Amino acid sequence: MLTIDLGAIRANYRLLRDRLGGKRCAAVVKADAYGLGADRVAPGLADEGCDSFFVAHVGEGIVLRKILGAAPDIHVLNGLPPGAEEACIAAGLVPVINSAAQLAAWRGKAAACGRILPAAVQVDSGMARLGMPPQEVELLAADPGAFAGIEVKLVMSHFARADEPHEASNGAQRAAFEALAQKLPAAPRSLANSAGIFLGTDHPFDLARPGAALYGINPTPGLPNPMAPVVRLDAKVIQTRIIEPDTGIGYGHAARADRRMQVATIALGYADGWHRRAASAAFFDGARLPFVGRVSMDSIILDISALPQGALAPGTLVELIGEHQTVDEVAAQAGTIGYEILTSLGRRFHRVYKNG
Ligand SMILES: *Cc1c(COP(=O)(O)O)cnc(C)c1O
Numbered sequence: 001m002l003t004i005d006l007g008a009i010r011a012n013y014r015l016l017r018d019r020l021g022g023k024r025c026a027a028v029v030k031a032d033a034y035g036l037g038a039d040r041v042a043p044g045l046a047d048e049g050c051d052s053f054f055v056a057h058v059g060e061g062i063v064l065r066k067i068l069g070a071a072p073d074i075h076v077l078n079g080l081p082p083g084a085e086e087a088c089i090a091a092g093l094v095p096v097i098n099s100a101a102q103l104a105a106w107r108g109k110a111a112a113c114g115r116i117l118p119a120a121v122q123v124d125s126g127m128a129r130l131g132m133p134p135q136e137v138e139l140l141a142a143d144p145g146a147f148a149g150i151e152v153k154l155v156m157s158h159f160a161r162a163d164e165p166h167e168a169s170n171g172a173q174r175a176a177f178e179a180l181a182q183k184l185p186a187a188p189r190s191l192a193n194s195a196g197i198f199l200g201t202d203h204p205f206d207l208a209r210p211g212a213a214l215y216g217i218n219p220t221p222g223l224p225n226p227m228a229p230v231v232r233l234d235a236k237v238i239q240t241r242i243i244e245p246d247t248g249i250g251y252g253h254a255a256r257a258d259r260r261m262q263v264a265t266i267a268l269g270y271a272d273g274w275h276r277r278a279a280s281a282a283f284f285d286g287a288r289l290p291f292v293g294r295v296s297m298d299s300i301i302l303d304i305s306a307l308p309q310g311a312l313a314p315g316t317l318v319e320l321i322g323e324h325q326t327v328d329e330v331a332a333q334a335g336t337i338g339y340e341i342l343t344s345l346g347r348r349f350h351r352v353y354k355n356g
Pocket residue numbers: 028030077157158192193194195209210211212213
């Protein structure tokens with residue numbers, strides 16, 4: 001059971017916006033709001049006054065437009081795929097133009113339909129992932145017709161290392177971004193993701209684009225998490241048993257009982273998005289219940305010897321993510337990041353929304 005606190009997401013949005021001191025705060029709701037359900041998350045953010053959203057794909061933008069209605073700006077981060085011009089216009093999406101070729105296609109479309117089309121322009125300030133490289137920006141700056149028929153609504157870039165506040169590359173990217181933005185049509189500027197908002201007062205420019213922090217992931221790794229927790233994951237006990245010393249446990253008998261043990265099997269596995277390497281304990285009533293043996297597709301075996309016999313009747317819920325174990329901690333144990341944990345948590349879970 002995946003419990004998502006919509007009120008906490010809204011509180012996190014307010015916290016980020018307040019931190020921006022008057023600058024605008026967008027919301028990144030790509031990948032179905034990091035797996036939490038854009039249909040429930042985005043309207044609450046719009047209610048908070050958020051009027052600028054970011055998704056990754058045109059398809060996500062089309063779905064979000066139906067959810068949010070006509071008013072907010074919906075930007076497509078992955079850019080304008082060849083042939084997607086009509087779909088973007090029909091849904092009123094703002095493509096993030098990542099190359100001169102995409103700009104040419106969008107400009108051609110504007111000329112063909114005799115309209116001014118909106119765009120965000122992304123420059124590569126030092127990540128080598130998406131956006132126009134400096135040479136391309138120079139060429140466009142020298143071409144007076146480059147933006148004919150295009151309304152540039154935003155000039156943006158993205159940090160490679162915003163979660164490492166002492167990295168010199170953050171300042172270098174900021175300077176590169178400013179220099180590149182100056183060569184492009186005047187428009188509001190956007191650089192900071194969640195962690196970027198916590199880098200310093202001058203990084204957010206006009207509009208910040210947080211995603212992870214809205215969903216409770218710590219935007220300041222190594223420091224206490226300023227965000228409210230959003231996600232709680234519980235799994236049901238399906239069966240319990242007593243096993244004798246030397247019993248092989250689970251696939252490959254990867255664990256073997258070293259004593260008489262009480263174990264419980266819970267309905268959670270890697271098909272639910274729980275990585276085989278992710279956190280190795282559940283919690284019940286304050287007690288830590290270690291996993292024993294391998295994570296299966298649909299189940300995990302827990303050592304519940306610490307509990308009184310019969311404490312975990314079938315149907316009882318144990319906590320996997322919650323007050324005893326945060327998303328970030330689960331991720332760290334799996335050698336990954338909270339983003340991957342959230343976006344992996346499967347469609348299979350019964351999702352419960354609270355404070356909606
Ligand atoms: C995903 C993404 C964001 C949001 O990043 P968080 O770290 O989740 O806040 C912002 N900008 C771009 C370009 C992104 O791809």
